[in-house]
Amino acid sequence: MHFRSGIIFLAVMAFIAVPVFAQETEERVVDEVVAQVNDGVITLSRVKREMKSIVDASVEQGKTREVAEKEVDEKQGELIANLINEELLLQRAKEIGIEREVDAAVNQQFLQIMKENNLTTLEALYAEMRRSGVNPDDIRELWRKQRTREYVIQQEVQRKEYWKPTASDLKTYYDANKARFATPETVTLSEIFLGFAGRTEDSVRSKALELLKQLRAGGDFAKAVTENSDRPNAAETKGKVGKLKVADLEPTIAAAIKNVRPGEYSDPIELDQTGISIVFVEAREAASSDSKFDEEAVRLAILQERSPEATKKFLSSLRSESYIKINERYRPIVSPILFQDERKEQASSN
Numbered sequence: 001m002h003f004r005s006g007i008i009f010l011a012v013m014a015f016i017a018v019p020v021f022a023q024e025t026e027e028r029v030v031d032e033v034v035a036q037v038n039d040g041v042i043t044l045s046r047v048k049r050e051m052k053s054i055v056d057a058s059v060e061q062g063k064t065r066e067v068a069e070k071e072v073d074e075k076q077g078e079l080i081a082n083l084i085n086e087e088l089l090l091q092r093a094k095e096i097g098i099e100r101e102v103d104a105a106v107n108q109q110f111l112q113i114m115k116e117n118n119l120t121t122l123e124a125l126y127a128e129m130r131r132s133g134v135n136p137d138d139i140r141e142l143w144r145k146q147r148t149r150e151y152v153i154q155q156e157v158q159r160k161e162y163w164k165p166t167a168s169d170l171k172t173y174y175d176a177n178k179a180r181f182a183t184p185e186t187v188t189l190s191e192i193f194l195g196f197a198g199r200t201e202d203s204v205r206s207k208a209l210e211l212l213k214q215l216r217a218g219g220d221f222a223k224a225v226t227e228n229s230d231r232p233n234a235a236e237t238k239g240k241v242g243k244l245k246v247a248d249l250e251p252t253i254a255a256a257i258k259n260v261r262p263g264e265y266s267d268p269i270e271l272d273q274t275g276i277s278i279v280f281v282e283a284r285e286a287a288s289s290d291s292k293f294d295e296e297a298v299r300l301a302i303l304q305e306r307s308p309e310a311t312k313k314f315l316s317s318l319r320s321e322s323y324i325k326i327n328e329r330y331r332p333i334v335s336p337i338l339f340q341d342e343r344k345e346q347a348s349s350n
Contacts, residue, residue, distance in 0.1 A: 034080055035334070036325045037087040042080065050079055077333030080326075084338060086149065088318045093148045096155065102147045109143055110136075115232035116274075117197040157314045162303050170298045174291075181297060183288035185246040187257065187281060190221065190239040195230040195275035208268040208276045215265055221280055230275065239280070257281055316341045 035042040051072045058068035072079070093099065114125040126136040165173070174181065192211065194204050211224055225239035246254060256269045257279055266279040319339070326334050336343075 032327065034327050034330050035084055036323070037084055038091060038322050038324075040087050040091060042083050042087060047076070047080060047083065050083065051076065054079075077330070077337050080330060080334045081338040084324065084326075084334075085315055085318075086145065088315070088322060089149050089152045090145065091322075092156065092318060093152050096152070098148070098151050098155065102144055102151060105147050105151075106140060106143045110140075112232065116195065116230070118195060118230060119197075153311055153314070157310050158303060158307055161306050161310050162299050165299060165302050169302075170295060171293075173302055174293050174298050177301065178291040180301060181291045181294065183285075183290055183292065185287040186243050186285045187246055187249075188243045188283040189241040189257070190225070190280040190282060191231075191241055192221075192225050192229045192239055192278045193231045193234075193271075193275055194228065194277075196273070197230075197275075204276055205268065208278060212265060212268060212278055215278070215280075243283075253277075253279070312341050316345070 032044045033041045034044050034047055054072050055065065055068040058071070059065050063071075093102070110122060110125060114120075114122060117125070117128075119125050119128065129136050129139070194208055194211075196204055207228075211219075211228060215221060215224060222238045225237075226235045229239055231237070231239070249257075252269060252271065256266045260266050260279070260281045262281050262283050264281055266277075266281070269277045269279060271277055320342070324338075326338075
């Protein structure tokens with residue numbers, strides 16, 4: 001159950017209806033090298049595809065094409081700078097050998113969507129995506145790049161920053177920020193999820209009401225989960241979601257269980273047009289102003305603060321170690337953005 005986040009089929013379809021790897025327009029772009037990054041290149045056609053996909057996404061969100069194109073044109077330098085940084089991260093991924101880990105994560109992402117929508121094979125999922133106008137190969141490549149960026153930053157930056165604070169650092173930070181480590185309000189939840197995929201929404205709503213009636217009359221929750229829930233591995237998990245911070249719940253869920261006492265069930269909750277959940281509240285723990293030192297929580301809090309700056313420094317180091325040659329036509333709009341952190345550091349040292 002994804003109360004805080006998650007990728008569900010319809011949400012994915014909405015997100016990728018405008019592919020990042022958009023097709024070329026009928027007017028063919030004469031290709032040229034915008035930037036060389038070590039052995040890799042950023043081509044004009046790649047820049048144009050990215051610009052077009054951003055424009056299309058903005059139009060989908062309600063902007064006029066004229067306004068969207070103007071905004072993207074004004075940020076062309078930023079876009080090219082981001083593509084150069086992305087290329088550096090992809091190259092670093094090859095150096096540290098995380099391709100297999102990335103591919104496994106992307107495969108799991110496809111499998112998760114397949115299972116959540118009661119599809120029995122990846123081929124069936126791909127066919128469903130194509131019917132929606134989405135190319136699975138494009139999405140695989142998009143997710144692969146996203147995962148690669150995430151994994152490089154995790155391994156090269158966040159993992160190191162997580163372990164950097166000493167015991168003394170942790171205690172000092174905790175003493176100065178005790179309010180951040182007060183005990184939060186939590187709930188322990190289980191659920192039955194009924195997906196809309198392959199059914200009419202009215203039939204799912206009717207089934208949810210009937211199940212809820214049986215459960216509130218004393219029905220066996222574990223049995224109901226095994227026989228009805230559309231979540232992957234529902235039979236093994238028995239619908240258990242676990243202990244969650246109330247502050248981390250999605251607003252729809254938080255509102256639906258606000259007045260549900262331990263041992264009771266929520267009314268049916270519709271989740272982003274993907275299905276309906278019946279939530280069982282197993283336990284509640286009230287918030288407390290008492291603070292408790294938890295090493296992991298303190299390390300994560302410090303990491304959250306330090307990670308943005310550490311990531312900037314890491315990218316700066318990648319750039320300084322690399323051969324980057326920007327086409328003279330684009331250098332005036334790219335260099336000030338791409339190397340702004342290096343310039344700030346140089347200025348502060350003078």
